[in-house]
Amino acid sequence: xxxxxVALIGNPNVGKSVIFNSLTGLNQxxxxxxxxxxxxxxxxxxxxGIEFEVIDLxxxxxxxxxSEDEKIARSYIVDxxxxxxxxxxxxxxxxxxxYLTLLLIELQVNLVVALNMYDIxxxxxxxxxxxxxxRHLGARIVTTTATRKxxxxxxxxxxxxxxxKHILEESTNEKKIPMHTAGDVDGGDHxxxxxxxxxxxxxxxxxxxxxxxxxxxxxxxxxLVMILQKEKELLDRFPPRWLALKVLERDPEILAHFQDxxxxxxxxxxxx
Amino acid sequence: xxxxxxPSLEMEFDIEDEIDPQIILANERYEVIGRIxxxxxxxxxxxxxxxxxLDRVLLHRYLGLPIFIVTMWAMxxxxxxxxxxxxxxxxxxxxxxxxxxxxxxxxxxxxxxxxGILGGVGFILTFIPPIFFLYLAISILEDTGYLSRAAFxxxxxxxxxxxxxxxxxxxxxxxxxxxAAVMATRTVDGKSNRLTxxxxxxxxxxxxxxxxxxxxxxxxxxxxxxxxxxxxxxxGIVMAIIVAIIFKKTILREESSSMLMExxxxxxxxxxxxxxxxxxxxxxxxxxxxxxxxxxxxxxxVLSAFGPAGLGVPIDESFAAILGRLFEPIFMPLGFxxxxxxxxxxxxxxxxxxxxxxxxxxxxxxxxxxxxLLSTMTPLTAIAFMVxxxxxxxxxxxxxxxxxxxGSWRWTWFSMAYxxxxxxxxxxxxxxxxxxxxx
Amino acid sequence: MYREELHLPEDSxxxxxxxxxxxxxxxxxxxxxxxxxxxxxxxxxxxxDLIGGFLLIIIASxxxxxxxxxxxxxxxxYAFVAVGYILAALLFALQxxxxxxxxxxxxxxxxxxxxxxxxxxxTPSLWMFVILMTGTGSLWVIGNMRDRIMGVTEEGSQE
Numbered sequence: 001x002x003x004x005x006v007a008l009i010g011n012p013n014v015g016k017s018v019i020f021n022s023l024t025g026l027n028q029x030x031x032x033x034x035x036x037x038x039x040x041x042x043x044x045x046x047x048x049g050i051e052f053e054v055i056d057l058x059x060x061x062x063x064x065x066x067s068e069d070e071k072i073a074r075s076y077i078v079d080x081x082x083x084x085x086x087x088x089x090x091x092x093x094x095x096x097x098x099y100l101t102l103l104l105i106e107l108q109v110n111l112v113v114a115l116n117m118y119d120i121x122x123x124x125x126x127x128x129x130x131x132x133x134x135r136h137l138g139a140r141i142v143t144t145t146a147t148r149k150x151x152x153x154x155x156x157x158x159x160x161x162x163x164x165k166h167i168l169e170e171s172t173n174e175k176k177i178p179m180h181t182a183g184d185v186d187g188g189d190h191x192x193x194x195x196x197x198x199x200x201x202x203x204x205x206x207x208x209x210x211x212x213x214x215x216x217x218x219x220x221x222x223x224l225v226m227i228l229q230k231e232k233e234l235l236d237r238f239p240p241r242w243l244a245l246k247v248l249e250r251d252p253e254i255l256a257h258f259q260d261x262x263x264x265x266x267x268x269x270x271x272x
Numbered sequence: 273x274x275x276x277x278x279p280s281l282e283m284e285f286d287i288e289d290e291i292d293p294q295i296i297l298a299n300e301r302y303e304v305i306g307r308i309x310x311x312x313x314x315x316x317x318x319x320x321x322x323x324x325x326l327d328r329v330l331l332h333r334y335l336g337l338p339i340f341i342v343t344m345w346a347m348x349x350x351x352x353x354x355x356x357x358x359x360x361x362x363x364x365x366x367x368x369x370x371x372x373x374x375x376x377x378x379x380x381x382x383x384x385x386x387x388g389i390l391g392g393v394g395f396i397l398t399f400i401p402p403i404f405f406l407y408l409a410i411s412i413l414e415d416t417g418y419l420s421r422a423a424f425x426x427x428x429x430x431x432x433x434x435x436x437x438x439x440x441x442x443x444x445x446x447x448x449x450x451x452a453a454v455m456a457t458r459t460v461d462g463k464s465n466r467l468t469x470x471x472x473x474x475x476x477x478x479x480x481x482x483x484x485x486x487x488x489x490x491x492x493x494x495x496x497x498x499x500x501x502x503x504x505x506x507x508g509i510v511m512a513i514i515v516a517i518i519f520k521k522t523i524l525r526e527e528s529s530s531m532l533m534e535x536x537x538x539x540x541x542x543x544x545x546x547x548x549x550x551x552x553x554x555x556x557x558x559x560x561x562x563x564x565x566x567x568x569x570x571x572x573x574v575l576s577a578f579g580p581a582g583l584g585v586p587i588d589e590s591f592a593a594i595l596g597r598l599f600e601p602i603f604m605p606l607g608f609x610x611x612x613x614x615x616x617x618x619x620x621x622x623x624x625x626x627x628x629x630x631x632x633x634x635x636x637x638x639x640x641x642x643x644x645l646l647s648t649m650t651p652l653t654a655i656a657f658m659v660x661x662x663x664x665x666x667x668x669x670x671x672x673x674x675x676x677x678x679g680s681w682r683w684t685w686f687s688m689a690y691x692x693x694x695x696x697x698x699x700x701x702x703x704x705x706x707x708x709x710x711x
Numbered sequence: 712m713y714r715e716e717l718h719l720p721e722d723s724x725x726x727x728x729x730x731x732x733x734x735x736x737x738x739x740x741x742x743x744x745x746x747x748x749x750x751x752x753x754x755x756x757x758x759x760d761l762i763g764g765f766l767l768i769i770i771a772s773x774x775x776x777x778x779x780x781x782x783x784x785x786x787x788x789y790a791f792v793a794v795g796y797i798l799a800a801l802l803f804a805l806q807x808x809x810x811x812x813x814x815x816x817x818x819x820x821x822x823x824x825x826x827x828x829x830x831x832x833x834t835p836s837l838w839m840f841v842i843l844m845t846g847t848g849s850l851w852v853i854g855n856m857r858d859r860i861m862g863v864t865e866e867g868s869q870e
Contacts, residue, residue, distance in 0.1 A: 037458075037678075064294075067462075068463070094309060094313055095306075095309060099298075099305065102301045102305065124315075124316045125316025127314040128312060129311070129312045129313075132311055133308065136308045136311075137308075213297075214300060248297070271293065272292070325790030325793065326793065328790045329773065329790045329791050329793075332776075335772065338769040338772070339769070339773065342802075345766060350805055350808070353812070354808050356812070357816040357824075358812075360823065
């Protein structure tokens, strides 16, 4: 039976390790990310008969390619495509924490948001419309106070509910799902693609982006996605919308993938 | 990060283009967040909490530093004073065992166990109480949330050294044990900051050097021993600052790192949590340092008990002595004779081992260590010796930790080399300047 | 506990006077300890630690910094008082531990502890804290008694 892969991510000092410990208890071990000196924590838990493998990504404020921690977090999500990503947020510092959330939405992952340190919010008399926030982000939101072990069971429920059905079926029934080919535009904004390292082996259906940016940016993104339609190798590895965003941002790591000078010229023409 | 492959496109790719789109997108993201929050978030009234009040005082412009000093003093006092009884208990325990092992019929085994292993490792294990108490104190400070305020207060001060406030915890731990300090540099962000902290922390006089200071200062400066030792600690700090500044200006340019310093929430530390932290860290230290020290003790025993003529040779015919005599010429200007050099060589295995090896080496004619030292060193040499001990190569366990933390042999060799050179130069300066003023 | 709103006394007159007194007390004792340890005045037993003296002076300055805000009825003053208490308690607890472990060493008749005399370890940081808490305790009791008396008067006048 395949384990559902869950990645924990969030800003530093939001209580991520407390939540990790609450989820995995003693079933965890610490190592190092291959070739790096950054600590890597892995663990697992069982919920309603399903086994979940949890990976604690380093605490980061964003997913650029500046620091080791960010590089590790980003490459894990892009290359290993965890089934669910849990973004742990310090509910008393929403503005700063939501930046990372937006980046995760750009990566079109299956997102669960944990509003941690919720007790602070309550004691300060702040009010958060969790339902409305959930609607905006397009993700399930759970309020937690990890230090008091509140909200952990609800978090497990939310994680389970966020796993795409076909993966759930595959992990429980071991039934084979028919393959889809890359570039199979399903109408709308999302594309099927074959993630190379996806541990379930078959395919991943991307979530349509729930957050869109202003007209200028969106139109440029559309142009870029059109230009990149034929780039099968790249689309195999990266979600198309995210790829376009990175190109627009002139992300050095992504730009380095473009060998062909013709394509490169075309995409660099599209600028902000 | 690979540069663009096609050179003809490099022209269109200048710095402005790289930064602007990132900022534009970042701004857009914050706009979106702002809109969402407008709809979703309603702040409560500003309440005056104990947490805010504490920060007013602890981060106070003038009171912040004195309060920090009080806390630090309390921490060190707690560590060293309280652990004394427990250290004594361990010493008694080992000498009690030693009484038995020395009676084992096989002389090689008896010696190996009593002098080598028990003597070496046992001596090191006596330092476990202070190390664990130190970790306990730090865990408690960390869990209450005070440590981040302290880092903030120190940050103002440390910026001038080109270091960040976060470096101060590892440097502080360096007073206990360099291994612990190096392991703690994981919390420092910014590769060059971390590296600088790693390279500089062995200069903070660790607990292993204390027995040496106590011995030497006690013999040569009986009335001022305390002040002399305090001076050594100060010298260590000053050298650490100077070296850090030099590194920052030359080989380890500061990189842009996050300018945010998180102030964690205040909490009452749980006994469970703090003891857990103490235990984790303490155990890690024991395992890392312990393995190296065990190996080191055995090596030291072999080198000192054996000589070209076999086992049980008088000490000045042992391999250890041969090594010492080999390097003696280099240290002539400093006034160190071969016995001292041998002691220093063993100091590489563990700083604590210097005294033991000196005792063994001088035990040739049954002469007590004190008189032997008095007759072969002048007070000036004694100071030069202490300075050398303060600054030269980190001990074996620390080297292991440095290798592990930096992941590179290059920097490990560098740390050993630069410290050796630094120690030699400064000791030489001490001898020269001292010679001018006092002789 | 740290994030709840605090219920502080409305009138800061008594607290400010008390803080002034205790702040000065720590200051005087601290200075005496510094002088005694340097042997600029005849040494007093228990007053032999130079650094300890400076620490008392630092605690004193924390308390004294809080006097001014308190006089102006500024709630911020209580922050200084709180930190003063915490630091004083810290040094007190530490000294108790020192006495306990030294006592243990003496009891076990270890070499370094044969000549131990408890008098040396009864430092000002120890008994000043006792005075501090006694003073605080009495103020609190008096305050409660006063409230009760006032309460009775109120009830009496309502009848």
